[in-house]
Amino acid sequence: MRRPGSVKEALWGYAFIAPTGLGIAIFYLWPVLQTAYFSLTEWGAFGGHTWTGIDNYRRLGSDPEVGRALVNTLSYTGLGLLSIPLAIGFAVLLNRKGMRFVGLYRTLFFLPVVTMPVAIAMVWRWLYNGDYGLINYLLSLIGIDGPNWVADPATALYALVVVGIWASVGYNLIIFLAGLQAIPKEYYEAAAIDGAGTWRQFFHVTLPLLSPTAFFVSVVSVIGSLQLFDLVYVMAGAGAGARANPAFPRLETVVQLFYDRAFVTNDRGYAAAIVMMLLLLIVVLTAIQFRFQKRWVHYA
Amino acid sequence: MSKRLSALLLGGLLAVSACSGGGDDKSAADPNAKVTLSYGVWDANQKPVMEALATDFTKTHPNITIQVQLTPWADYWTKLKASVTGGAAPDVFWMNGPNFQLYASNKVIAPMPGEADLSVYPKPLTDLYTFEGKPYGLPKDMDTVGVWYNKALFDAKKVPYPKDDWTWADFQAATAKLTDAAKGIYGTAAQLGSFQEYQYDTIAQAGGYVISPDGKKSGYDDPKTIAGLTFWTDLIKNKQSPDLKTMTDTTPIQLFEAGKIAMYWGGSWNVSEFTANTYTKGKVDVAPLPRGEKQATIIHGVANVVSGKTEHPDQAWEFVKYLGSKDAAEILGQKGPIPAYNGTQTAWVKAHPELKLQTFLDSVSYAVPFPVSKNTAAWNEAELTYLTKAWTGAEPTDKAATELAQAMNSLLAKE
Numbered sequence: 001m002r003r004p005g006s007v008k009e010a011l012w013g014y015a016f017i018a019p020t021g022l023g024i025a026i027f028y029l030w031p032v033l034q035t036a037y038f039s040l041t042e043w044g045a046f047g048g049h050t051w052t053g054i055d056n057y058r059r060l061g062s063d064p065e066v067g068r069a070l071v072n073t074l075s076y077t078g079l080g081l082l083s084i085p086l087a088i089g090f091a092v093l094l095n096r097k098g099m100r101f102v103g104l105y106r107t108l109f110f111l112p113v114v115t116m117p118v119a120i121a122m123v124w125r126w127l128y129n130g131d132y133g134l135i136n137y138l139l140s141l142i143g144i145d146g147p148n149w150v151a152d153p154a155t156a157l158y159a160l161v162v163v164g165i166w167a168s169v170g171y172n173l174i175i176f177l178a179g180l181q182a183i184p185k186e187y188y189e190a191a192a193i194d195g196a197g198t199w200r201q202f203f204h205v206t207l208p209l210l211s212p213t214a215f216f217v218s219v220v221s222v223i224g225s226l227q228l229f230d231l232v233y234v235m236a237g238a239g240a241g242a243r244a245n246p247a248f249p250r251l252e253t254v255v256q257l258f259y260d261r262a263f264v265t266n267d268r269g270y271a272a273a274i275v276m277m278l279l280l281l282i283v284v285l286t287a288i289q290f291r292f293q294k295r296w297v298h299y300a
Numbered sequence: 301m302s303k304r305l306s307a308l309l310l311g312g313l314l315a316v317s318a319c320s321g322g323g324d325d326k327s328a329a330d331p332n333a334k335v336t337l338s339y340g341v342w343d344a345n346q347k348p349v350m351e352a353l354a355t356d357f358t359k360t361h362p363n364i365t366i367q368v369q370l371t372p373w374a375d376y377w378t379k380l381k382a383s384v385t386g387g388a389a390p391d392v393f394w395m396n397g398p399n400f401q402l403y404a405s406n407k408v409i410a411p412m413p414g415e416a417d418l419s420v421y422p423k424p425l426t427d428l429y430t431f432e433g434k435p436y437g438l439p440k441d442m443d444t445v446g447v448w449y450n451k452a453l454f455d456a457k458k459v460p461y462p463k464d465d466w467t468w469a470d471f472q473a474a475t476a477k478l479t480d481a482a483k484g485i486y487g488t489a490a491q492l493g494s495f496q497e498y499q500y501d502t503i504a505q506a507g508g509y510v511i512s513p514d515g516k517k518s519g520y521d522d523p524k525t526i527a528g529l530t531f532w533t534d535l536i537k538n539k540q541s542p543d544l545k546t547m548t549d550t551t552p553i554q555l556f557e558a559g560k561i562a563m564y565w566g567g568s569w570n571v572s573e574f575t576a577n578t579y580t581k582g583k584v585d586v587a588p589l590p591r592g593e594k595q596a597t598i599i600h601g602v603a604n605v606v607s608g609k610t611e612h613p614d615q616a617w618e619f620v621k622y623l624g625s626k627d628a629a630e631i632l633g634q635k636g637p638i639p640a641y642n643g644t645q646t647a648w649v650k651a652h653p654e655l656k657l658q659t660f661l662d663s664v665s666y667a668v669p670f671p672v673s674k675n676t677a678a679w680n681e682a683e684l685t686y687l688t689k690a691w692t693g694a695e696p697t698d699k700a701a702t703e704l705a706q707a708m709n710s711l712l713a714k715e
Contacts (some may be wrong), residue, residue, distance in 0.1 A: 045381065045402055045406060045675075046381065046384050046385050046405060046406050047385040048407055104605065126584060128549075129549045129550060130545065130546060130549045130550075131484075131546060131549065132549075132550065133549075147545075148545040148546060148548065148549050150548070150549070151546075151548035151549050152545055153542070234673060241493065241684065241712075242682060243684035243685055244492045244493040244544075244548065244684050244688060246544050246545055246548065246688055246690075246691070246692045247545075247548075248688070256590045260681065263378055264677050265675070265677055265678040265681055266402070266675055266677065266678065267678070298660040
């Protein structure tokens with residue numbers, strides 16, 4: 001049933017979202033369409049392009065560097081999900097009543113989030129330094145000769161994941177804190193009356209009611225991790241650049257490869273195909289997460 | 301995570317749209333009209349000198365004002381490419397060897413319209429900025445490579461300072477004596493990354509080549525080129541240089557400035573760094589590169605070029621000619637890099653009498669040009685990708701070099 005005047009109301013609605021819609025169309029949708037078109041062309045270094053059809057996509061399949069970058073990116077994304085249980089744990093601790101200095105702790109956890117990724121990468125680079133780094137100095141006190149963390153293929157990816165988690169745990173924690181504070185006290189009171197201890201309350205009340213938050217955080221984290229660029233760009237490379245790092249084959253991400261093709265070797269059509277592949281990957285992984293949410297996400 | 305990248309791209313986009321337009325068409329026809337030329341440079345240290353030159357030029361050309369536009373090195377080429385694509389490149393800008401042919405072949409920069417006396421500059425430099433027989437732009441400054449050595453470490457091991465006529469064998473003997481594993485001191489550091497200071501020099505000294513003169517073929521599978529690479533990988537194998545992992549964590553120049561390596565192959569541009577650093581100040585000097593099959597150093601220099609799309613080509617060329625003149629070179633040499641104009645370099649040498657800076661000038665007589673082709677950046681990346689395997693010891697040097705030659709040849713075929 002349509003109320004009289006509802007058309008007018010709808011028009012007003014559209015008018016209000018028009019500025020945002022226009023912004024999205026110009027700055028997000030149009031570039032995506034352009035990139036999709038460019039991925040079917042070959043570019044000169046200064047513009048001017050020729051149509052090559054699906055040649056760039058064929059190249060993707062036979063380029064070992066693409067496979068390598070995909071494996072690295074997915075490993076980083078997978079390991080980076082560890083930040084979710086960590087963030088839940090810290091959020092629960094920080095949410096306890098009567099805890100002292102809670103504001104200070106929250107600030108400390110959140111500081112990395114508001115710090116420039118490049119600054120983070122530079123400081124961690126120094127901490128990880130094989131000869132002069134703080135980490136290896138501390139290890140040497142207990143008799144361990146630490147590796148060159150970001151230059152050793154065996155440790156480089158993990159060293160990077162640690163920084164990624166450290167940098168993102170504060171952001172996730174704040175969202176989980178908000179989620180925790182939205183859980184009504186009555187549930188805990190009822191659970192306590194039924195005889196549930198702290199752990200049972202956590203697993204049967206807190207976790208299920210946090211699952212919508214966890215779902216949001218995991219979708220956002222996966223999308224963010226798949227686009228990893230700046231940490232690697234700064235941490236992997238010294239003066240010579242990342243490619244002179246012996247661990248580079250374990251560190252190269254899809255966006256890093258895109259950057260190299262688009263801005264270093266002047267191979268822009270191919271670079272467009274690489275980001276289209278990344279877009280597809282993000283869409284697929286996000287769709288999978290939405291599909292499986294019914295199994296574990298409980299909306300109260 | 302990609303916020304910075306997209307901000308960069310957006311910033312570039314805005315810069316392009318903001319800069320387009322401006323400039324009046326009348327001036328192109330009227331030589332006496334007042335025009336403003338933009339001049340793109342990347343070195344903040346040199347900006348004051350460039351502004352002094354611009355002021356000096358306006359004195360003799362009152363109708364032309366120069367606006368110096370500084371873009372830091374890290375963003376210079378990305379921004380320049382974006383502004384060229386958007387039709388808003390500076391009228392005159394700095395060019396380097398690796399990028400030159402890309403810009404010349406795409407007609408982004410214009411060849412010289414008239415005659416100019418190129419004999420006043422070192423020939424390898426004017427050759428570097430010649431494309432298809434036509435000279436583009438005039439050399440501004442130049443740099444060559446030498447061996448910076450730590451006198452304190454030489455004295456401690458009683459090793460005599462390098463002589464001007466020393467050879468690879470002398471260098472290797474000195475490296476062996478200077479290396480002191482117990483103290484964590486190495487004779488030298490076989491850097492991977494700055495090919496201008498390391499690999500290209502030894503390749504030329506061994507009689508090899510990086511790219512054929514016609515720019516069509518890689519020289520990396522030539523046995524002599526491989527000898528120039530093995531020079532370095534052997535030093536790592538013999539533990540007379542730190543390994544690649546260590547050099548990735550701490551760059552060789554940082555190791556040199558910490559007294560951990562005795563000899564650092566560096567350029568004339570390191571003078572200001574080593575005379576300002578509290579550790580190296582007064583402790584280092586410079587010697588020519590050791591002689592292999594022959595004596596060689598890579599020479600490179602920046603040139604001033606004119607945009608192919610400038611609305612004021614005549615005025616822009618007037619300015620470039622002035623920048624390439626003896627007067628301009630003398631101003632530049634007092635506080636800046638080595639000026640390219642022959643005979644104006646004394647001011648540069650005299651600025652630091654405690655160092656044998658004449659070494660860098662003497663080596664110009666046997667200098668070889670920086671190897672480049674149309675898309676130099678593409679095979680520069682391949683050099684790192686393949687040679688990393690030789691530097692870590694994962695592959696023998698000759699195998700890695702041969703694979704690199706194949707990869708580079710297929711990249712050259714696409715140019």
